Amino acid sequence: MSTPSPLPAGTPSVPALTRHMGLVALIIFGVGDMVGAGIYGTIGTAAGLMGNAVWLAFALAMCAAVLTGLSYASISSRYPRAAGAAYVTQRAFGMPLISYVVGLAVCASGLTSMAATTNVFTENLQAIIPPLQTWAGRLAIIFVFLGLLTFVNFWGIRESIWLNAICAAVEVGGLLFVIALGARFWGTVDYLQTPPGVPLSTTLMLSGAVLTFFAFIGFEDMLNMAEEVKNPERTMPWGMIIAIGIVTLLYIAIAVTAVSVVPFAQLANTTANGAPFTQITRVTAPWLSPWVFTFITLFAVTNTGLINYIMGSRLVYGMSRQRLLPAFLGKVHPNRRTPHVAIFVLGLIVLTLAVTGNVKQLASSTSLLLLNCFAVINGALIVLQRRPGEARGRFEVPTIIPGLGVLVCVGLIAGRLSTAYREGNLTGDLLTTACMFAAILALYGIMRPKQVGEGDEVMHDKQKS
Numbered sequence: 335m336s337t338p339s340p341l342p343a344g345t346p347s348v349p350a351l352t353r354h355m356g357l358v359a360l361i362i363f364g365v366g367d368m369v370g371a372g373i374y375g376t377i378g379t380a381a382g383l384m385g386n387a388v389w390l391a392f393a394l395a396m397c398a399a400v401l402t403g404l405s406y407a408s409i410s411s412r413y414p415r416a417a418g419a420a421y422v423t424q425r426a427f428g429m430p431l432i433s434y435v436v437g438l439a440v441c442a443s444g445l446t447s448m449a450a451t452t453n454v455f456t457e458n459l460q461a462i463i464p465p466l467q468t469w470a471g472r473l474a475i476i477f478v479f480l481g482l483l484t485f486v487n488f489w490g491i492r493e494s495i496w497l498n499a500i501c502a503a504v505e506v507g508g509l510l511f512v513i514a515l516g517a518r519f520w521g522t523v524d525y526l527q528t529p530p531g532v533p534l535s536t537t538l539m540l541s542g543a544v545l546t547f548f549a550f551i552g553f554e555d556m557l558n559m560a561e562e563v564k565n566p567e568r569t570m571p572w573g574m575i576i577a578i579g580i581v582t583l584l585y586i587a588i589a590v591t592a593v594s595v596v597p598f599a600q601l602a603n604t605t606a607n608g609a610p611f612t613q614i615t616r617v618t619a620p621w622l623s624p625w626v627f628t629f630i631t632l633f634a635v636t637n638t639g640l641i642n643y644i645m646g647s648r649l650v651y652g653m654s655r656q657r658l659l660p661a662f663l664g665k666v667h668p669n670r671r672t673p674h675v676a677i678f679v680l681g682l683i684v685l686t687l688a689v690t691g692n693v694k695q696l697a698s699s700t701s702l703l704l705l706n707c708f709a710v711i712n713g714a715l716i717v718l719q720r721r722p723g724e725a726r727g728r729f730e731v732p733t734i735i736p737g738l739g740v741l742v743c744v745g746l747i748a749g750r751l752s753t754a755y756r757e758g759n760l761t762g763d764l765l766t767t768a769c770m771f772a773a774i775l776a777l778y779g780i781m782r783p784k785q786v787g788e789g790d791e792v793m794h795d796k797q798k799s
Contacts, residue, residue, distance in 0.1 A: 352671045354492045355563045357573055360556065363495065364577030366502030367552030367641040369509065373585060374634050376549050377592055378610035382602025384542040385528040389589040391542030396582045398543065398746060399550035401739035402708045403578045404731050405715050407571035410557050411727030412718070414566030418557040419711055420653050426714035426721075430658065430783055431775075436707050437653045438774045440554060443700040444642040444649070445680065447551075449687035451635040451642070455479055456688075458631050476688050479639070484681045487643050490670050491562045494644055501637035508630040509584050512611060515618035516591035523594055537756075540749025547746065548701045549585060553578055554708075555645035558652065571729035643680065650676040658783045699766040702750065705743045706767075712739035 355363065381388045409422050420437030424430065456475045460467045466475060486494050528534050553574055560566045563573075592601055596613045607613050611627045651673035654664030667674040715736040718724050754764055 352491070353562055353564045353566075354490075355495060355559060355569075357569050359495050359499070360559070360563055360569060360573035361577050361580070362499050362502050363559065363641065364553055364556050364573060365506065365580050366498050366637045367555050367645075368550055368577065368581045369502065369505050369552075369584065369634070369637075373509070373549045373588060374505075374609075374611065374631055376546055377588060378602050378604050380542060380546050380589075381593060381598040381610070382529070383545060384538065385532070385598045386523050386525050386593045387528055387534055387539075388542065388546075388593060388598070389525060389586050390534075390539055391546045392549070392582075392585045392589050394539055394543035395547040395550055396578075396585070398547060398705070398708070398739070398742045399553065400578055400582070401735060401742055402712060403553045403574050405712050405736045405739050406554060406557055407574045407729055408727060408731045408735075409711070409715055410560055410570035410574065411567045411729040412725065413727075414560035414563070414570055415652060418560060418652070419554065419707065420649075420658060421656060422714050422718070423710060424656065424658075426717040431778060432710065433656070434653075434658050434778045434781075434783060435771065435774050436710055437649060437658060438777070439703050439707050439771065441646050441649045441653075442770055442774070443551070443703045444555070444646040445684055445687065447700055448639045448642040448646070448684050451639045452476055452479055452684065452688040455632060455635045455639070458628050458635070462625065462628060473689065476685070479636075480681060480685055480688070483636075483640050483643050484677060486640065487647060487677050488667070488670060488672055488674055490672060491559075491644075494640060497640060498637060501633045501640070504630055504633040505637060506584070508611070508627065508634075509588055512614055512618075513584075513587045513591050516595045516614060519594040519618075520590060521594070525590065525593070527598075529599070537749060537753060540746055541753045544701055544705070544746050544750045546585075547705065550578075550581065551700060551704060552641065554704065555641055558645050558648040561648075561652075567728045571727075643677070643684075646680050647673050647676040650680065659781070699764075699770065702747065702764070702767045703770060705747050706771075709740050709743040709747075712736040712743065716740075 377388070380391055384391050409418060413421055413425070415421055419440055420433045423436045424433035427433075453476075456472055456479070459475055460471060463471075465471065486497055526534060528538065532538060556570065556574055556577070560570055563569050592610060592614060595617050596610075600607055601610050601613060604610065608616075608624065609627060609631070611630075612624050615622050615627065616624070650659060650663050651666075652664075653659045654661060654676070663676045663679065664673070665675045666672065713736070716733055719730075719733055719736075751764070
């Protein structure tokens with residue numbers, strides 16, 4: 335069994351993360367992360383854009399997720415460590431700037447998603463409890479919600495896994511419930527019908543795929559758990575592949591069910607008609623209280639927030655050990671064996687975003703941020719596969735897989751840019767993404783991190799062999 339990468343020789347012994355996660359726990363973690371708030375929040379918007387052909391957007395987004403997921407599975411069997419994306423980028427290209435941008439872009443996407451889900455949780459809870467529908471009530475919910483997530487994350491990975499499993503069971507159960515009740519409506523509509531005046535084109539499908547790709551985000555978080563997974567070289571690849579497969583089946587079934595039960599234009603108008611899943615159950619199960627899916631949404635966003643919190647803290651911890659971030663962020667609590675400094679620092683950042691900023695636009699740029707990173711990481715795997723003497727993992731994919739991963743990710747980005755240029759709208763998520771990259775570059779200029787120590791890499795490789 336592989337152990338966490340040690341610090342260079344001569345460094346005093348320090349606490350390390352512990353391995354509690356087996357294959358089943360890893361699959362639950364991945365499914366819970368990918369399902370999360372993504373599908374609950376994107377199905378209505380995607381239906382408004384794509385019409386009854388919304389399932390095609392999920393299918394195309396799935397292709398990008400599967401190709402990059404296979405690359406990540408191969409990477410996890412080669413280099414099972416936290417901040418694996420930044421590590422692999424550094425190992426392939428030897429350029430700290432690129433590694434820094436990739437690592438912090440992935441982290442930034444998690445933080446903005448976590449801040450957004452905090453606000454979603456707050457809004458849903460305020461809808462249930464009218465006395466909390468004040469500014470003071472909003473602040474109270476945010477503080478308590480983030481405080482509880484911080485406590486669970488700090489207390490231990492085992493406790494975090496249990497909360498993740500409970501939330502995942504509730505949110506996946508909600509999807510299966512919708513599919514079971516709506517399956518009798520399948521085949522009642524034209525599944526290639528698009529909104530009036532909008533032809534089914536490659537550009538439309540690419541735009542839809544960029545939007546629905548947000549619902550697949552999460553498999554990359556699994557890589558950052560590598561130092562807390564048992565037998566990671568074998569467990570990580572299978573965990574990623576099985577989790578992506580389960581989520582893909584769920585999403586396409588949900589997409590078909592949604593437009594079969596409710597007209598796509600009505601499904602998209604959540605302001606007038608309510609949340610998409612409430613609209614569906616209003617037809618398929620009129621006896622069901624509309625509050626049920628509000629509660630399920632609370633579990634979904636809690637799970638998304640928790641997993642993004644876990645991912646972000648482990649990524650920062652790993653980047654610190656690679657000397658891309660200050661060393662104090664890589665400290666592990668001697669009793670709880672969690673990266674407590676990284677946890678508390680990220681908690682303060684998310685609290686600031688959730689309280690003072692409108693993070694909706696930041697969250698909408700998450701897909702573009704990660705598509706850029708995934709293109710780089712797929713390219714890094716190609717470089718490492720072709721490098722003589724580079725150690726191979728237990729799960730290898732042919733070079734064509736990461737090659738196609740690069741093409742699909744770049745194609746989705748190009749499709750989004752093309753749509754924005756044609757519509758004359760180069761702001762919104764595009765501007766937000768550009769600003770986030772600029773902020774990361776500015777931080778790099780301030781930090782001036784040194785290159786990863788070769789001793790750390792060599793010692794880690796010796797342990798693997």
